[in-house]
Amino acid sequence: VQLQESGPGLVKPSQTLSLTCTVSGGAINSGGYYWNWIRQHPGKGLEWIGYIYYSGRTYYNPSLKSRVSISMDTSKNQFSLKLDSVTVADTAVYYCASRVGGGSGSFPAWGQGTLVTVSS
Amino acid sequence: DIVLTQSPGTLSLSPGERATLSCRASQSVNSSYLAWYQQKPGQAPRLLIHATSRRASGIPDRFSGRGSGTDFILTISRLEPEDFALYYCQQFGNSPLCSFGPGTKLEIK
Numbered sequence: 001v002q003l004q005e006s007g008p009g010l011v012k013p014s015q016t017l018s019l020t021c022t023v024s025g026g027a028i029n030s031g032g033y034y035w036n037w038i039r040q041h042p043g044k045g046l047e048w049i050g051y052i053y054y055s056g057r058t059y060y061n062p063s064l065k066s067r068v069s070i071s072m073d074t075s076k077n078q079f080s081l082k083l084d085s086v087t088v089a090d091t092a093v094y095y096c097a098s099r100v101g102g103g104s105g106s107f108p109a110w111g112q113g114t115l116v117t118v119s120s
Numbered sequence: 121d122i123v124l125t126q127s128p129g130t131l132s133l134s135p136g137e138r139a140t141l142s143c144r145a146s147q148s149v150n151s152s153y154l155a156w157y158q159q160k161p162g163q164a165p166r167l168l169i170h171a172t173s174r175r176a177s178g179i180p181d182r183f184s185g186r187g188s189g190t191d192f193i194l195t196i197s198r199l200e201p202e203d204f205a206l207y208y209c210q211q212f213g214n215s216p217l218c219s220f221g222p223g224t225k226l227e228i229k
Contacts, residue, residue: 036218046165046208048218061216095164104171105212106155110164 001025001033003096003111011090011118017083021096021111028077029054034099035079036107037070039092047092051099052079086118122147122214124221126207132229139196141224143209148189153212156185156194159223160205168207169194196226204228 007019021035028035037049050060052070060068064083072079083090093115097107123146133139143154151172157165167176169185172192182197196203209221 045222046210046220048216048220059217061218063216097164104155104174105153105218106167106170106176106210107157107165108167108170108176110166113164 001098001109003098003109005094005096005111005114007114007116009115009117011086011116012120013087013118014085017081017086017090017116017118019081019094019096019114019116020078021080023077023079023098027074028072028079029074032101034101035070035072036097036099037081038095038097038107038110040095040113041089041092049081049083049094053101088118090116091118092116121216122149122211122219124209124211124219126209126221126224128224129222130225130227132227133199134229135199135201137199139194139199139203139226141194141196141207141226143187143192143194143221145190145192145211145214147214149192149211150213151188154185154187154192155210155212156183157208157210157220158203158205159208165208199226201228 002024004022011017034051036051052058067084069082093113095113097110125144127142154172156169159165173185207224
């Protein structure tokens, strides 16, 4: 499975950040996979944002839950992230990553990441 | 929420030496759900070890992991030049379901 993020690199404060992850090498709804978003603030560590399961079920990090939405488009083999009401604190490299259900809870496949800057 | 602490923050070693990186959790982690990643500048993290001690596909056997409960170790038996990077541990299962440690920077001495 290969993953590739896409979306605007600049978002204004208070607006909505929207990113898409295109999956290749397998169908997004083929079963057993969790499709995740993870971010990394500049020079900092990694923060898990949430996932969407192949069935459409979602789960979000409680720290971001009120602002996050993850959806999937099976016709395009993509899943997407929306983060509302962004501030400069949301400036980060955003990664999409896959996790195999029933596995070890780890992420063997990642996109290359996309930098999103929140600035007016 | 669980907190993962990694030590040391920076480790300075020479090629050929042995590296020992620590990950300590504020509460017990199921050993099936502790992983280690390597990250180089400008790259995404790469999975090295999952389920505490299982090497991911294509990872050289100089990388090994062990531990249980709240204390986990990543060992690199003989450092190669390409091993100097950032290393993160990651847990799954404890609130907030998934989290990462702050990282250890392995630098050339």
